[in-house]
Amino acid sequence: MALLKVKFDQMKRVKLAQGLWLMNWLSVLAGIVIFSLGLFLKIELRKRSEVMNNSESHFVPNSLIGMGVLSCVFNSLAGKICYDALDPAKYAKWKPWLKPYLAVCVLFNIALLLVTLCCFLMRGSLESTLAHGLKNGMKYYRDTDTPGRCFMKKTIDMLQIEFKCCGNNGFRDWFEIQWISNRYLDFSSKEVKDRIKSNVDGRYLVDGVPFSCCNPSSPRPCIQYQLTNNSAHYSYDHQTEELNLWVNGCRAALLNYYSSLMNSMGAVALLVWLFEVTITIGLRYLHTALESVSNPEDPECESEGWLLEKSVSETWKAFLESLKKLGKSNQVEAEGADAGQAPEAG
């Protein structure tokens, strides 16, 4: 028994073909949209690859770009097929290609679904990449005269200003690294010598942060140095002060940004996937309706369209049988070859 049979008369077939033609061209536009979304994500990831140690995975944007291109190609081809479907002469040349083409379409839809799922799932790998990248970035903040790292200070400063964040998890990350280069320290000063002697590695650690951590919404001018020393500033309590610096860590801020970007792209890709599935189903109905036209000379006659010729379980059994037959025919050939050789040898 066929799966989801639908009767088609001439009018219905024509309407189906026209509707599918329109949907295919809309789907080409959707493919262009997916392509540009993938390109945009790739550019955004490249812009900030310095704080991700240049090791971020470009799998999602690359696959979105690939899916966009494939969608454009397949859907324009399907549009051409639907346009020719109503002319029996033109349709005859497409006939042998239609079944493999539908199989390819099904595979493409499965791939698109997988890419959509990846959009939602990439957050985890991005988090670890960002954590490592930001840690290194902050370590190289002071190396403005080391070739290859001289732009790290500018990158981190502009990142903290743009994303309104400070440090990796918070502003205290800056207390643990030396972010002031030795070139700008006055080594004759007692204070500098004390600080350098106070830790094992001989680093100049301060309880201060760079200027890019400052929050413009604070009612008082920004306090950047001696942050944990209440008596250094008038009317200041570092436990209750919230508006002075940005409280978010840059890892969380960047992660939120990229997650929301990828979530919205995943939502758009999901809608496009639903559209593509509808088109594939419509194309299958058109294919079977035109196949089952009983009298080729009479275009007005009725025909039936279906999704699968038999029910799902029977189709699956038939598929397995055909696979076994393929295997068996190889086996028989091999046995025949052996039997042929054995009498010769024997």
Place this chain on the structure above:
Amino acid sequence: MAPVLPLVLPLQPRIRLAQGLWLLSWLLALAGGLALLYSGHLLAQLWLLRTFLAPSCPFAALPQVALAAGLGALGTGLVGAGASRASLDAAQYPPWRKVLGPLLVLGTAGGGGLLILALGLALALPGSLDSALEDGLGTALAHYKDTEVPGHCHAKRLLDELQLRHHCCGRHGYKDWFGIQWVSSRYLDPNDQEVVDRIQSNVEGLYLIDGVPFSCCNPHSPRPCLQSRLSEPHAHPLFDPRQPNLNLWAQGCHGVLLGYLQDFASVLGGGLAVTFLLQILVLLGLRYLQTALEGLEGVIDAEGDTRGYLFPNGLKDMLKTVWRQGGVAHRPAPEEAPPEEAPPEEGLPEA
């Protein structure tokens, strides 16, 4: 009398005219739409910068008039596209016959007038920006410390964000910050001798320091930002504030904002000039098409030659007819509703 600027239009040139007019009309609609979007963008930017422009600044009139002019150009373009498309089809043209005349008058007077006004404003208004920015920035700087005074509590945040976004410091340079008190008295320790000395050192009792807020810092500098003691040559190791350096932003916000807004105005003016040119061409083409088709009494496909013209009689005769029409309508019933208005032909740009 002879018609003004007549043009013989047999069938083929008429069709060519209609097709060319259709293309030009869509270009005009595109130009009008772009002018609309751009002036909307300028309005949004002006609204964001409203704290730094004196309230009396007339510059905001430019994007508002340009918005209306863009709308007019968009409308003219759409009308032109519809009319030229209809003129090729005998069935669609009759409803257009009645409305085309008044629409042409509206397009010339309304649309053309608005565009000329907008162009004039684009040339004249940027000159007023200088004094408006001078006043606005001066007020903002003076109120930087007043974060608890109602009405001025956002000055600090807005000025910091301006300096961060536009990469500038102070009005004309970073030394402007040395002349005002930008640290609020609430955060000054009255028992600290240094604070008392500074306050007593000037007539107005202001706490003046040779330091700048954090938003003046330049991230391109190789060393961590130096914000305080900027007039002492030996206060910081390896740093001489008298030498050019990357420590702070070098430009003043006045110059940066002036350039920014003037660029906006010049791009908008250029766009409006192109739209104006397209509008003249479309209106002329529509007038010729209309008069040519009137000569055929509405039978579109007739093969005969007709003449298209701008005005049926000379300019003087036309003005006399208009005056007489207006006079006749006025005299018998002065208490009636306003008589039909004679089209104001003086506003026509091509006459």
